[in-house]
Amino acid sequence: MTTRFFGAPIKRNEDKKLLTGRALFIDDVELPGMVHAAFLRSQVAHARIKHIDVSEALKRDGVIAVYTAHDLGPYWQPGPLLVPPPPIPGSIFNTRTHVPLAKDMIRCAGEPIAIVVAENRYIAEDALDDIAVELQILPAVVDLEKALQKGSALVHDDLGNNVAAHVRQTKGDYARAAAKAHRTIKRRFRYEHGISSPIETRGVVAQWDARAEHMTVWDTTQAPVFVRNVLAGALGLGEAQVRVIAPFVGGGFGPKIMMLYPEEATLPWMAMRLNRPIKWIEDRFEHFVATTHERGQIHDAEIAVAKDGRILGVKDIFLHDNGAYNPYGLTVPINSQCTLLGPYVIPAYDSTFTSVFTSLTIVTPYRGAGRQHGVFVIERLLDLAARELGIDPAEIRRRNLIPKDAFPFNNEIIYQDFAPLSYDSGNYEPVLDRALAAIGYDHFIKEEQPKLRAQGRCVGVGLACYVEGTGIGPYEGAKVQVRTNGKVSVATGVGTQGQGHFTSFAQIVAEQLGVDVTDVDIVTGDTDRFYWGAGTFASRGAVVAGNAVNEASLVVRKKALKLASEAFECSEEDLVLADGKVSIIGIPEKFIRLGELAQRANPMRGAVKPGTEPGLESTQYFGPPSGSTANGVHAMIVEVDPETFQLQILKYVVVHDCGTVINPMILEGQIHGGVAQGIGNAFYEKLSYDDQGQLLNASLADYLLPTSLDVPRMTLDHTVTPSPLNPLGIKGAGEAGAIPVGPLFAQAIEDALQLGDRGIELLEIPLSPSRVFELIGEGKAE
Ligand code: MCN
Structure with missing residues (x-):
């Protein structure tokens, strides 16, 4: 070409x-005779519904209908399982998918209980207050570890425990690797909950044409064909009778794939029943509680290294917070498990995860889709090993990179596309070299950093490598x-x-x-x-x-x-x-x-x-035979205020390889956006829950997103190693920017404040200034 x-x-x-x-966005869709829906959402995380009385709501002027689960009749069905689990021998997978409206049990705050349809949204919202719901409040399941203890409250009674899935994947023999290692280093790593925050929230408009017996649905979905197919089946229509249109969508980032959300299922059903077009646009509060989340994981991981820094093996046991239902299968924890292996030769790997049902919002992929967690763990383990062995962090990475003549490189374990995790092509060392050159690594650590430190300035450098499965x-x-x-x-x-x-x-x-x-x-x-x-x-x-x-x-x-x-x-x-x-x-x-x-x-x-x-x-x-693997290295120099722990990014470098590039400008935009979200994830964004499963910061006033002032200018560079798996040689790029940012922050802040010398390690994400302050305080107290 x-x-x-x-x-x-x-x-x-x-x-x-x-x-x-x-550009037409969902809220621009205005149809004659259109009515509006508002959802009554549970304010508690776990409860039994004893009685719902909608009679007062129905009396309000302008209210057209009020529906509960009982009105849905046979249409009330648990949602589909979107991604079946990969065939990994010995795995446990307990499917419990979400329902359109809670019937007897509420399993997370924000779960819809009833819908009011009215002439406008104001009336519909007001009428929600008229609905009386009698609940028997039950203890919420919030803590991942306690959720697995005997006697814990159960999210799904019938299961007898809170295990959504349990999967072990191994490669080589970790016990032997550890036995012959010069050092084994074990730590606990924690990744907190977060949420994607697209400019445009979700929305659905449904129109039933009774004469043509045809349904048109405008939906902010990332997967319109799937929505059409599932909806057609649920509504008893042929696929050709349903048209789903995803118009311009103001950001998706993963959670807008999750079909069928209760709103996607119920709006078309109501449009048919009422024979009127109907609209629902998610408000920001609803987005916090009713759109799927990402990221809660705890890893107990161990690395076995030789004296020269070569990795002999890694063992990881982790808990993944699945939220209340698991329609999305195992995609997120499988990604964490697979991505941990990174661009390194890791001869022995023993990874086990337990996905846990909790009384929190459902977790599905969000840009990076669990890959961040794996990268965080391996990159931090390498930093710790480098420190213990007295090897430079860049050098320890270099010594472990998969050599360029080893491709295709089979990592043996099963990836989310059900195929063995095989890296199709790559040339990792030049990517590292270019990142080090662009950040001025040697000059910084040998000359600039000592000079600035002598002036009392706290500056540090961070470096992180990753491989990303794309294009499945x-x-x-x-x-x-x-x-x-x-x-x-x-x-x-x-x-x-x-x-x-x-x-x-x-x-x-x-x-x-x-x-x-x-x-x-x-x-x-x-x-x-x-x-x-x-x-x-x-x-x-x-x-x-x-x-x-x-x-x-x-x-x-x-x-x-x-x-x-x-x-x-x-x-x-x-x-x-x-x-x-x-x-x-x-x-x-x-x-x-x-x-x-x-x-x-x-x-x-x-x-x-x-x-x-x-x-x-x-x-x-x-259709590609399997996913193609992109890779990259991010590097960052920061300055940290030693009193407030506020941080300024002085330099940010991304070197990336996504095979053949179609449009370098779009690609740069994708990387910029990803890094911005990565910075939010690494530094600001944390969904805080109390022990009742109440989200305490469900607003953009309290849940901090980075602004344009927090996102630095970046130096971007690319190498091109075409994928042999598709004629154009392309690998994906849309998530790359977001994936390695966490370990970069941890390493750069540790370096800037010289925390290693004080025995303080940053092993969790996010690392907001207040959290760094707390961790340093805890470290001092020890
Ligand atoms: N591209 C390119 N050359 C390559 C790879 C990609 O020029 N070698 C360009 C593509 O042509 C495309 C863009 O980069 O225009 C992203 O391509 P790709 O990596 O294939 O990603 P997808 O098209 O599958 O988009 C999904 C991906 C994901 S998974 C998330 S999450 C994400 C992302 O894209 N969500 C986004 N980027 C986003 N960008 C915006 N603005 N909004 C979102 O919701």
Whole structure:
């Protein structure tokens, strides 16, 4: 492929619409006769519902209907299990999926109990106060370790314990590795709960057309095809009777995949019943309690190292907070388990996790999807080993990197795509070298840091490496169609939440069909425009949908050349496709425009020849055999105020390898956004619960997000090791920025405050100034 468009930093096609306010977001959908829903949500985390009285709510002017679980009749069903567990021998997996409305039991605060439908949202919200719910309050399950102790309250009585899953995966023999190790180092690591905070919260609009017997649902989902399929089944409709449209979506970051949320299940049902369009837009408080969370884990991990710093083995036993239900299977803890192995040769690995039901909001993937935790543990273990062995942190990493001739590198354990965790390609050492050079590592530790320390300034450096499984299947498809006006339409089944698909996919098409990027129209997230697909998650859009777009474009290209060769009565080899037309090489005035070829491809006279289909178009699918593995190194220099522990990032470097790059500018945006979220996760964001399972900081006034002032300018650099698993050589990039930020903070703060010398270790995330203050206080007290 040439590189006029593919690989160029082309400005985004979609930005004109977005910046001029013409992009359709869910709350822009206004339909005649539309009514509005508000959800009564549980204020307690665990309770038995004894009685619900909605009679007062029904009397309020403007209220149209009030529904509880009992009104749903047979429609009340636990939600689907989205991802079945991988076949790992000896594993336990107890499925308990969420329900559309709590019937007898409430298992987390925020769980919906009743819905009011009214002429407007104000009335609906007011009427929620009229509903009387009698509850028997039960003890909440909040502490992960206590949840597994005998006598703990049970989130699901029928289970007899709070084990959602138990999985052990091993490679090599850790006991032997530990026995011959020079040192074994064991620590406890803790990662707190967090939440994605998209600018746009969730929302659903449903419209039932009784005459056509057709349902249209506008939904902020990341996986419209799945929502369509599940909804159709639940509503007793054929898939073709349901259209799900994910319009422009203002950020998804993972939690918007989780179908069917109660609101996604109930709005279409109510629209059918009331025969009126109905809207619900999540408010920010609801987002805190009713959209899925991420991140609560406790790891007891041990590393066995040789004298020269080589890793002999790692053992990790961890608890994963699953929340109240587990519709998302094991994706998050499996990612933590697999990602811990990083870019290193780890001959022995013994990892066991227990996923625990608690009375908290459901946990599903959020950008990084559990990979942060694994990276945090291994990178911190390496820092500790470096300190104990007197080896430089960069050097210990270098000594353990998988060599470039070892690929494909099979890590043996099973990854979330059910295939063995095999790294398809990589060249890790140059990535580390470039990161060290860009941050000025040697100069900093040898000259700058001592000089600044002599001036009383607390400056430190952090370094973290990671490998990220991206671009998993099963498949995506694309339809590429040249229209008679010469423009190209492309439709695919993925949804878009800001990743720039409208441009990057257009670049692939433009390259293959010789048209301008602005002449390619991309449609994502509309099940009537593209029928099959899985969705946008796991940094797979570029790999899976991108390659499907490429395959379809190639077929269209072939068709165009064939049609032109027939028209010119010449060989296809004598033709060139560029600037929207096919011309004869060396005779540029002899050309046919693509639009004209599109007309010819739809003959109005004569028969369609066997084996051909009308239209200058093609629909193709692509499914990779397994995920491709991107990798990178982040490095950061910080200055910490020794009194307030406020932190200033002086320099931030990302060196990254995601195979072939479609659009370096979009990629940089993706990395910037990821790092910003990583900084939030590492430094600010913590959902605080009390022992009753009450979220104490469910507002953006109390749950701190980084602002633009907290996100530094970054130096970004890329190496390119193409993936052999897809024709374009792409690996995913959408989550990379967020993954290694935690250990970077811990290491840089420790270094800046010289905590190692005082025996204080930062082994948890987030590390807010107040938490660092507490930890240092605790360290001093010891
Ligand atoms: N890209 C590229 N070259 C590559 C890889 C990617 O140019 N080698 C470009 C792609 O063309 C695409 C973008 O980078 O436009 C992201 O591609 P990819 O890594 O395939 O990620 P997805 O398209 O699958 O998007 C999902 C990913 C995930 S999992 C989360 S979470 C996330 C993310 O993307 N959520 C986002 N980035 C986000 N960005 C925004 N603005 N909003 C979100 O909700």
